[in-house]
Amino acid sequence: MAISYSRLTHLRLAEKFRRSCTSTSSQRPVPVSSQISKIDHKKMMKPEKKEDRVIYELPKVYVEENTTGLALFSSNTNYGIKVIEVMNAIKFTPYGLRQTWDLFQEDKLLRSQIYIKERAEFLGPELATAHFLCFRGGKVRFHGQEDWITQDPDSDMLTSLPKFYVESYKVEAADCSKMTLIYEGLENMKNMENLKWLSLEGCPHIDDWCLDRISGEYGNTLEYLDIRNCHRVTDKGIASLSKMKKLKTLILGGHPEAKNLELVCLMLEDILPEITIRGIVYCDESLLKPSEAKE
Amino acid sequence: MFNRAVTAAQLKPWLKFNYILKNVTFTVRSFCNSCPRYSNKDDEPVKPSILVPEDFQAELDGETYCPPLAQPIKPHVHPIKKSFDLLGITGRNDPKTHNNLYFPRHCDILIIGGGIMGCSIAYWLKQRGHDNGLRVIVVEQDPSYTRASTVLSVGGLRQQFSLPENIEMSLYGAEFLRKSKKLLSGEGLEGPDVQFHPFGYLFLATEKGADQLIANHKLQTSLGAKIQLLSANKLKQKFPWINTDGVELASLGLENEGWFDPWSLLNGFRNKALEMGVEFVKAETVGFETQETIVPEQPGIGDSGCYHKLKRVHVRLVDGDIRTIDFSKCVMAAGAQSGKVSKLAGIGLGTGLLRNALPVEPRKRYVYCFHAPEGPGLDCPLTVDTTGSYFRREGLGGHYVAGKSPTANEEPGVANLDVDYTFFDQQVWPDVALRVPGFENIKLKSAWSGYYDYNTFDQNGVIGIHPYHTNFLFATGFSGHGLQQAPAVGRAIMELVLEGKFLTIDLSRFAFDRVIANQPVFEQNIV
Numbered sequence: 001m002a003i004s005y006s007r008l009t010h011l012r013l014a015e016k017f018r019r020s021c022t023s024t025s026s027q028r029p030v031p032v033s034s035q036i037s038k039i040d041h042k043k044m045m046k047p048e049k050k051e052d053r054v055i056y057e058l059p060k061v062y063v064e065e066n067t068t069g070l071a072l073f074s075s076n077t078n079y080g081i082k083v084i085e086v087m088n089a090i091k092f093t094p095y096g097l098r099q100t101w102d103l104f105q106e107d108k109l110l111r112s113q114i115y116i117k118e119r120a121e122f123l124g125p126e127l128a129t130a131h132f133l134c135f136r137g138g139k140v141r142f143h144g145q146e147d148w149i150t151q152d153p154d155s156d157m158l159t160s161l162p163k164f165y166v167e168s169y170k171v172e173a174a175d176c177s178k179m180t181l182i183y184e185g186l187e188n189m190k191n192m193e194n195l196k197w198l199s200l201e202g203c204p205h206i207d208d209w210c211l212d213r214i215s216g217e218y219g220n221t222l223e224y225l226d227i228r229n230c231h232r233v234t235d236k237g238i239a240s241l242s243k244m245k246k247l248k249t250l251i252l253g254g255h256p257e258a259k260n261l262e263l264v265c266l267m268l269e270d271i272l273p274e275i276t277i278r279g280i281v282y283c284d285e286s287l288l289k290p291s292e293a294k295e
Numbered sequence: 296m297f298n299r300a301v302t303a304a305q306l307k308p309w310l311k312f313n314y315i316l317k318n319v320t321f322t323v324r325s326f327c328n329s330c331p332r333y334s335n336k337d338d339e340p341v342k343p344s345i346l347v348p349e350d351f352q353a354e355l356d357g358e359t360y361c362p363p364l365a366q367p368i369k370p371h372v373h374p375i376k377k378s379f380d381l382l383g384i385t386g387r388n389d390p391k392t393h394n395n396l397y398f399p400r401h402c403d404i405l406i407i408g409g410g411i412m413g414c415s416i417a418y419w420l421k422q423r424g425h426d427n428g429l430r431v432i433v434v435e436q437d438p439s440y441t442r443a444s445t446v447l448s449v450g451g452l453r454q455q456f457s458l459p460e461n462i463e464m465s466l467y468g469a470e471f472l473r474k475s476k477k478l479l480s481g482e483g484l485e486g487p488d489v490q491f492h493p494f495g496y497l498f499l500a501t502e503k504g505a506d507q508l509i510a511n512h513k514l515q516t517s518l519g520a521k522i523q524l525l526s527a528n529k530l531k532q533k534f535p536w537i538n539t540d541g542v543e544l545a546s547l548g549l550e551n552e553g554w555f556d557p558w559s560l561l562n563g564f565r566n567k568a569l570e571m572g573v574e575f576v577k578a579e580t581v582g583f584e585t586q587e588t589i590v591p592e593q594p595g596i597g598d599s600g601c602y603h604k605l606k607r608v609h610v611r612l613v614d615g616d617i618r619t620i621d622f623s624k625c626v627m628a629a630g631a632q633s634g635k636v637s638k639l640a641g642i643g644l645g646t647g648l649l650r651n652a653l654p655v656e657p658r659k660r661y662v663y664c665f666h667a668p669e670g671p672g673l674d675c676p677l678t679v680d681t682t683g684s685y686f687r688r689e690g691l692g693g694h695y696v697a698g699k700s701p702t703a704n705e706e707p708g709v710a711n712l713d714v715d716y717t718f719f720d721q722q723v724w725p726d727v728a729l730r731v732p733g734f735e736n737i738k739l740k741s742a743w744s745g746y747y748d749y750n751t752f753d754q755n756g757v758i759g760i761h762p763y764h765t766n767f768l769f770a771t772g773f774s775g776h777g778l779q780q781a782p783a784v785g786r787a788i789m790e791l792v793l794e795g796k797f798l799t800i801d802l803s804r805f806a807f808d809r810v811i812a813n814q815p816v817f818e819q820n821i822v
Contacts, residue, residue: 081423085423087424209491217550242673271674
C-alpha cells in the first residue's frame with residue numbers, strides 16, 4: 001500500500017533536506033535580511049586588520065516589528081498568521097495604551113541612534129563618533145587639542161568638526177553625560193584607537209550590558225570612567241570593569257540597585273593595579289590597604 | 296513601527312520549477328523519472344542523487360509503516376459532579392492550582408515539556424496569538440522542576456561555537472536576555488532579572504587544537520561576535536593567576552558572554568506565558584493516537600494509500616487518570632526524556648521514515664562548588680581547559696563552580712541524580728589545580744548533578760518538522776548548550792509553526808532529516 005501525504009509537502013521537504021544535506025559545515029546558509037529598516041546590515045563583514053587590531057562588526061539589531069492590517073493587501077504573505085493576529089484584541093486599557101506609547105518612544109529612540117555604516121565608512125570611526133555624540137548633545141575632545149567640541153546652541157551645524165575624513169583627528173575624551181544613550185547607540189562609538197576619558201554621568205539607560213560593551217570595546221585604552229547616577233548599573237556591571245587593565249580613575253555614586261558595592265570595589269582594587277575609586281565610602285579606614293586574603 | 300512582517304527570500308517564479316526538478320531526490324516514492332517537465336530551460340534528465348545509505352534507499356522507496364499507537368479512550372466525567380463543578384460551587388475547577396477537572400480537551404498547539412524550551416516556545420507562540428488567536432497547552436510532568444535540566448545548569452552564555460547557526464542563536468539569546476526585563480513584563484507582572492555576569496568565556500587550546508580555534512574565531516568574528524585570540528604570553532599578562540603550560544592559544548569572549556540565572560529566565564518565560572493565556576497541565580505523556588486519512592491515487596505519483604496523522608495525546612494525571620488532548624500541532628521539547636516520549640509517537644518503531652528514533656537520551660553531568668581563598672579574583676571568566684574541565688567564579692566570596700564532561704567509558708548511570716565525589720577528586724580537581732595554582736588549596740562545599748539532553752548523533756539540537764508526522768516538531772537534543780539558545784529556538788519554532796519557514800535564523804541544517812540520511816552536523820566546541 002502506498003503511503004504519501006501530499007506531493008507538495010514532500011517536494012518542499014525534499015528541497016529543504018537536499019539543501020541541508022549537501023551544504024558542508026564550511027558553507028553557511030544565507031540568512032534572511034530584515035526589511036524593517038532602510039539601512040541593510042550585511043551579514044558577512046570581513047574584519048579589517050589595522051596594526052594587529054582586528055576591527056569587529058557588531059551584530060545586527062533584531063528590531064521587533066508590529067504588523068498592521070494593511071499588510072493583508074500585500075502579496076507573498078501567509079494569510080494564516082494574519083487571521084491569528086487579527087484576533088489579538090487592541091488593548092484600550094490604561095496599561096495597554098501606555099505600553100503602546102512606550103514601545104513607540106523606544107522605537108523612536110532606537111532609530112535615532114542606530115548604527116549607520118555609511119557614516120563610519122565616510123568619516124572614519126573617530127570623526128563618525130564625534131559627529132554622532134555632538135549632534136545629540138555630547139562633547140568630544142580630540143588628541144592634541146584642548147577645547148571640547150560641542151554643538152553650538154544657536155545652530156544645527158557642527159562648524160567645528162570636519163565633514164570629511166581627516167586622519168589627524170583622534171578622539172581622546174568623550175563626555176556623554178546626561179545623554180539618552182542606549183546599548184545600540186554605543187555601537188556608533190566603536191573602533192576608536194585611543195579613548196582615554198569617558199563620562200556617562202546621569203545617563204538613564206546605561207546598564208550592565210552597556211558596561212560590558214564599553215569594557216569589551218575600550219578595555220585596553222580607557223583610563224577614566226565616570227558612571228555616577230546610572231540607576232540601572234549593578235555590582236555585576238562594575239565588576240566587569242575588571243577587564244579594563246589601564247583604568248586609573250573610576251567615579252561611582254547613585255547606584256540604588258548595586259548591592260555589595262564596597263566588596264566589589266575592594267576586589268577591583270586588588271586586580272587593577274593603578275585604580276583609584278572615588279565616590280565609595282568604606283566603613284573601616286584599615287580596609288583601604290590592599291588586602292592579600294579575601295573574605 | 297508599523298511595518299510588514301519579514302518574509303524570506305522568495306524563489307523567483309521562473310526558477311521555481313527548476314528548483315523543484317533539481318531537488319526531487321529524497322521522497323517516499325520515487326516518481327522522479329515520471330515527473331513531467333515544466334520548463335525547456337535545462338534538457339538534462341533529472342537524476343536523483345543518493346543522499347541516504349544505499350541499503351536504506353530501497354526501504355524509503357517503499358513504504359513508511361506507522362505502527363499502531365495508543366487506542367482511543369473515552370474520558371469519563373460524572374454528569375452531576377460536572378454540573379456542580381461548572382457552577383464553581385465545589386472549587387474543583389481552578390486551573391491555576393492544577394486542580395482543573397475540566398481538563399482542556401483540545402488545543403491548537405501542544406508543547407510536551409515545560410522547561411526552558413517549552414516555555415520559550417509557548418511565549419513566542421502566544422505573543423503572536425494572544426487573547427483568542429492560538430490555544431497553547433504545555434504538558435509538564437513536574438512543575439516544581441526538581442529534575443529539569445534547565446534549573447540545574449551552570450547557566451553559561453557564549454558565542455564560541457564552530458557552527459554558524461549556533462553562533463547566531465547565541466547572539467540572539469544575548470540580545471533577548473538584554474531586553475528580557477521589558478519583553479517578559481506585563482500588567483502587574485515584573486520582568487525577570489536574569490543577573491547576567493558579563494565575564495566572558497576563555498577557551499584554552501594546545502598546539503593540536505590551535506588551528507580549529509583560529510578557524511572558529513574567524514567564523515565567529517565574521518558573524519558579529521567579539522572574541523579575542525590570545526597567545527600564551529598575552530594570556531599570562533591578562534590573567535596572572537593562570538598557568539600557561541601546554542597552552543598554545545586561547546580565545547576570550549569580550550562581549551555578550553558570561554553566565555546568568557536560568558531559574559529567573561524560566562520563571563520569566565513561564566509567568567509571561569501564563570499571563571498571555573497558555574495553559575500548563577501537570578501530567579505525563581503516555582501515548583499518542585493517530586487518525587487514518589485516505590490519500591487518493593495520483594497518476595504518475597503513486598497509488599492510493601493511508602496516512603496516519605497524529606491527532607491526540609494521552610496524558611496521565613497525578614491521580615492516575617488518563618485524559619486526552621486533541622491537537623493540531625505538537626512540539627517535542629521534553630529535554631532529556633525526548634527520545635522516550637517520541638517513541639510513543641511511533642518515531643523509531645516503524646519502517647521507512649519512522650525507522651530512525653530521535654537520538655536524544657539523558658546523560659548525567661556533575662557540577663561541584665568549592666571554596667578557594669587563593670583563587671583568581673574578579674576577572675575570572677568561565678575557563679574551559681584543554682582537558683575539558685571548566686570552572687567559573689560563583690559570587691564574591693571566593694567560591695567557584697567546576698565540572699567536566701566524562702569520556703564515553705566513564706558515563707555515569709542516569710537512574711538518579713546522585714553525585715559521585717570521586718569523579719571530582721580524580722578528574723576535575725587535578726585538571727583545575729594544574730591550570731590554576733591557587734586551586735591547590737580548596738575545600739569542596741557542595742555538588743549537584745543534572746541531565747544533559749544529549750544528542751548521541753552529533754551533539755547538536757534537533758529543530759524542525761518530522762518528515763512523516765508533519766505536525767510533529769522537535770526542539771530538543773541540545774547537549775548542554777540549550778539554555779542560551781532557548782529564545783532563538785522558541786522564535787524559530789514559532790516561525791515554523793505560523794509561517795511555515797524560518798525567517799530570522801535559518802536552522803534547516805538542524806532538521807530531523809539529517810538523522811535519517813546519516814549526515815551529522817558536528818559541533819567542535821562542546822563543554
